[in-house]
Amino acid sequence: MTMMTTVTRAALGLVLLLATVPSSLAFQSRTPRSSALQFPVVHDVVSTTRSTSSLSASRLSSFGNPSVATATTTAAAAPSPEASPIKKTKKQFLSKKAILKRMIQGTAMALVSLTLMQSPAYAAAKVAAKAKETTEHLHTGQKIANFFMNFGLPKWAVLATISAMPVVELRGAVPVGIWMGLPITQVLPICVMGNMVPIIPLLFLLRNATLKKLMSPILKRAEKKAAGLGVGSLEKQWVSLAAFVGIPLPGTGAWTGAMGAFLLGMPTALAISSIFAGVVSAGLIMSTITLAGRNGGLAAIAILLAVAGKELMGGGGSKKQDFLETNPYWDQSIVPVNTYKNKAPFVGKVVSTKRIVGPKATGETCHIVIDHNGDFPYYEGQSWGVIPPGVREKDGKPHSVRLYSIASSRYGDDMTGKTGSLCVRRATYWDPEMKADDPAKKGICSNFLCDTQSGAEVMMTGPAGKVMLLPEEDPTTDYIMVATGTGIAPYRGFIRRLFVEETPAAAAYKGQAWLFLGVANSDALLYDDEWQEVKEKHPEQFRLDYALSREQSNKSGGKMYIQDKVEEYADEIFTKLEGGAHIYFCGLKGMMPGIQDMLKAVAEKKGLDYDEWLKGLKAKKQWHVEVY
Numbered sequence: 001m002t003m004m005t006t007v008t009r010a011a012l013g014l015v016l017l018l019a020t021v022p023s024s025l026a027f028q029s030r031t032p033r034s035s036a037l038q039f040p041v042v043h044d045v046v047s048t049t050r051s052t053s054s055l056s057a058s059r060l061s062s063f064g065n066p067s068v069a070t071a072t073t074t075a076a077a078a079p080s081p082e083a084s085p086i087k088k089t090k091k092q093f094l095s096k097k098a099i100l101k102r103m104i105q106g107t108a109m110a111l112v113s114l115t116l117m118q119s120p121a122y123a124a125a126k127v128a129a130k131a132k133e134t135t136e137h138l139h140t141g142q143k144i145a146n147f148f149m150n151f152g153l154p155k156w157a158v159l160a161t162i163s164a165m166p167v168v169e170l171r172g173a174v175p176v177g178i179w180m181g182l183p184i185t186q187v188l189p190i191c192v193m194g195n196m197v198p199i200i201p202l203l204f205l206l207r208n209a210t211l212k213k214l215m216s217p218i219l220k221r222a223e224k225k226a227a228g229l230g231v232g233s234l235e236k237q238w239v240s241l242a243a244f245v246g247i248p249l250p251g252t253g254a255w256t257g258a259m260g261a262f263l264l265g266m267p268t269a270l271a272i273s274s275i276f277a278g279v280v281s282a283g284l285i286m287s288t289i290t291l292a293g294r295n296g297g298l299a300a301i302a303i304l305l306a307v308a309g310k311e312l313m314g315g316g317g318s319k320k321q322d323f324l325e326t327n328p329y330w331d332q333s334i335v336p337v338n339t340y341k342n343k344a345p346f347v348g349k350v351v352s353t354k355r356i357v358g359p360k361a362t363g364e365t366c367h368i369v370i371d372h373n374g375d376f377p378y379y380e381g382q383s384w385g386v387i388p389p390g391v392r393e394k395d396g397k398p399h400s401v402r403l404y405s406i407a408s409s410r411y412g413d414d415m416t417g418k419t420g421s422l423c424v425r426r427a428t429y430w431d432p433e434m435k436a437d438d439p440a441k442k443g444i445c446s447n448f449l450c451d452t453q454s455g456a457e458v459m460m461t462g463p464a465g466k467v468m469l470l471p472e473e474d475p476t477t478d479y480i481m482v483a484t485g486t487g488i489a490p491y492r493g494f495i496r497r498l499f500v501e502e503t504p505a506a507a508a509y510k511g512q513a514w515l516f517l518g519v520a521n522s523d524a525l526l527y528d529d530e531w532q533e534v535k536e537k538h539p540e541q542f543r544l545d546y547a548l549s550r551e552q553s554n555k556s557g558g559k560m561y562i563q564d565k566v567e568e569y570a571d572e573i574f575t576k577l578e579g580g581a582h583i584y585f586c587g588l589k590g591m592m593p594g595i596q597d598m599l600k601a602v603a604e605k606k607g608l609d610y611d612e613w614l615k616g617l618k619a620k621k622q623w624h625v626e627v628y
Contacts, residue, residue, distance in 0.1 A: 141172040142179060155180050156190055163194030166255040170195040170279055171248040174286035184291065188283050195279050199258045200272060206262045236414060237266055237351065237454070238274045245278025248286060254279050265353045265453040320502040321411045324377065329504035330472035335379050336463055342401055345387055345459040348372045350452045351419060358523030364426040365486060365526060366450045367407065370458055374418045380409050380493035381468030383626075384422065385461030388445040401461055402445040405468070405489035405586065405626065409497040423489040423526065426450045468626050470494050471582060475508040478581035480573060482595070484518045484562055487587025488526045490626070491515055499534045499542060511541070514576075518547035518562030518591070545569075562587075563594040570602040582622045589627035 141162055148158040159180065163173040170191045177187030245257040254275050261271035326334065340346040351369040378384070385401040392399060404422045412419035427443025430436070452458070468490050471477060481491040498509050519525055525546065534542050545565055546552075552560035555568075566573065577583060585595060603610040617623040 139172070141168045141176040144168065145176050145180065155182055156186065159187065159190050160194035160197075163191040164198050166253075169253045169255065170282050171253065171286050174283060175290045178290050184287055188287055192276075192279050192283050195254050196276055199254050199275055202255070202258050203262055203268050203271060206259070238270055241266070241271065241274040242278040242281065245275050246281030246285070248282050253282075263354070265350075267453070267455050270454070321409075321415055322502075322504055324410050324417050325504055329508075332379070332466075332469060332471075335382075335466060335469065336377055337382075337466065338462060338464060339376065340461050342385075342387065342461055345385075345461050346372065346376050348376065348458045348460050350454055350456040350458060352454055353450065353452050356423075356526060360521060360523040362520040362524055363428070364450060365524075366424050366426070368422045368424060368449055368452065369408075369413055369419055370422065370460075371419050372460075374416075376420070376460065376463075377417075378406055378410060378420065378463035380406075380470050380497055381465070381490045382406055382463040383465050384420065384463060386422075386445055386449065387459040387461065388448040389459075390444075399444055403462075403464060403628070404449075405487070406463070407489035407492045409493045409501060409503075411501060411503075415501060421492075422449065423486045423492070424449045425486050465626070468584060468586065468624050470497070470505075471621070472505050472508075474580070475505075476511045478511045478576050478579070479513045480516075480576065480581055480583040481514065482516045482562060482566060482583065482585045482587075482591075484587030484591045485524075486526070487585075487591075487627075488517055490586055491584070492527055492530070495531070495534055495542070499538050500530075509541070512543065513541065514543040514545075516545050516547065516562060516566055518549065518565065518587075521548055521550045561594060562591055563598040566595065567598045567602065570598075574602065574606065577617060577622060580620075580622070582624060583617075584624040584626075586626045587628075592625065592627055 144162050144165070144167075145158050148161055149155070153161075155177075159173055159177045159182065162168045162176060163170050168176075173191045173194065174187055177191060178184065182190075241257055241261055244252050244260070245254050257275050257278060258271065261275070266274075322329075326332075348370040351371050353366055353368045355364055356367045357363075357365045383403045383405050385403050387401050388399045390399060391397055404424060406420050407423040408419070408421035411417050413421055424446050427446040428437045429441035431438040431441075449458070470479070479494065481494065483491060495513060495515070497503055498506050498513060500506075515531065517526070531542075531544050535544055545568075547560045547562045547565035549559045549561055554560045554564035558564075573581075573583070585592065599614075600610040603613050614623065
């Protein structure tokens with residue numbers, strides 16, 4: 001022990017001693033002799049508010065900081081302001097001997113504490129505590145890396161392994177690689193390749209029905225996160241998927257992107273190349289964030305968004321949807337009809353095929369986006385004809401055309417004017433004897449369409465029909481739209497044109513659109529998310545009513561069918577029709593007898609001749625029916 005150390009300790013002890021004396025005297029001046037020697041206040045406070053370990057720490061810190069000790073003792077000993085003053089007497093003071101004894105004890109404790117603080121054991125404990133604190137702050141990627149390194153694996157192998165894991169992926173592995181001491185020139189390629197290794201087999205394994213079923217909950221979450229990837233042409237899908245994977249945000253990444261691409265039916269080669277581009281982009285962004293900080297990372301993300309935005313918006317025409325309009329916009333004198341015929345059909349390419357009903361729906365309904373490159377124009381309310389591939393078994397002739405109402409506006413779901421959509425329910429036949437679907441009696445065309453994947457070719461005819469067109473000359477016209485099942489298709493085009501897209505019709509429209517949809521249950525509802533969004537944004541102009549036959553009851557206690565729901569508002573509907581509203585019916589032809597019987601009964605209650613009333617609506621072109 002050196003002379004300097006001894007002097008230092010003595011000096012500190014003296015300082016502590018001098019700081020203790022005044023507080024002791026102050027304490028003694030207000031405390032009886034019997035309690036002063038027991039230090040009741042200080043010990044009570046410590047024992048009730050600190051654990052044994054924190055007590056030791058508090059003592060060490062108080063001896064290391066005399067001012068803290070003084071303040072603590074003074075605060076503990078001070079009486080409340082409301083206490084009455086006590087007259088000082090000689091009996092209330094301790095003897096000089098007791099004071100000297102306490103001073104010696106305080107000095108001894110200070111010297112012991114200082115000695116302990118400078119001992120090797122204390123220094124080692126301090127280092128260990130600091131190391132423990134650092135370990136507790138390691139994030140998941142670092143902890144996993146430490147686990148694998150315990151097995152003696154080289155750093156590059158550890159980094160590649162954690163990059164492949166969905167809980168870490170590239171975005172978590174890049175900073176771990178830097179933390180492990182690897183140069184960024186090694187970290188980036190290792191992380192990119194590691195992240196891509198499981199993606200390629202994953203895209204193929206998901207085709208297995210058993211694995212797909214086991215992963216159903218995960219796939220559903222992935223479908224929600226990647227819902228926007230199915231919009232637009234294959235080129236736009238490629239760009240949107242690369243951006244989805246490339247921007248390191250919660251819920252994105254290569255694993256989610258791969259599952260989303262599979263669910264949307266993207267071609268495997270297209271999906272792999274897009275995901276690879278996204279992984280490389282994510283690697284560059286994470287490298288920039290790791291090396292250049294937050295500002296550098298934000299700059300890299302901004303560049304990626306700018307490039308992706310330019311590609312997604314490129315070729316989309318103007319921001320407003322006005323480039324397919326006539327002059328005036330409501331003119332229907334040049335509506336295209338049967339541009340393509342059976343002998344010379346148009347060949348479109350499927351962009352995406354997506355199931356749009358829940359697991360408890362009665363049957364499967366798909367939304368199919370078809371790319372026509374702007375060469376197959378149509379109007380809202382028209383239909384496309386589809387010729388399924390192959391020939392008929394009975395005579396070897398090509399299959400006949402099946403008509404499907406177009407489920408998008410003339411601008412398509414991507415608003416470029418180069419795509420169109422169909423809403424198709426898979427037609428199957430349940431054989432009660434086989435207790436299974438009879439494949440020999442399934443719908444040829446509907447099954448073909450619901451089974452298509454991105455890039456599949458579809459032979460198409462049309463567009464067909466004018467009966468379901470939307471009259472737009474009077475912007476105050478009310479539209480009443482009644483549908484069952486996939487009969488919702490033309491109304492989706494109407495509603496998008498009036499409330500979603502920036503069309504001249506939307507800008508001018510001042511009327512009300514009222515949609516009635518009848519399906520079996522809530523899982524069978526079609527495009528409900530879209531209707532709810534429109535209803536929220538246009539509560540005065542858009543009304544929505546559902547008839548759920550297996551979940552709701554009509555006024556008689558029976559099942560709620562579409563005619564029952566319309567009947568609930570019969571008076572209001574008749575009033576609107578008298579004021580010039582147009583009413584549309586689309587769906588299975590079995591819906592019309594119930595609808596007409598209901599309207600006839602209401603008309604008779606109002607004293608109207610139903611046949612004459614209906615004849616008047618048809619003469620004014622207010623009555624529109626397309627059933628199948």
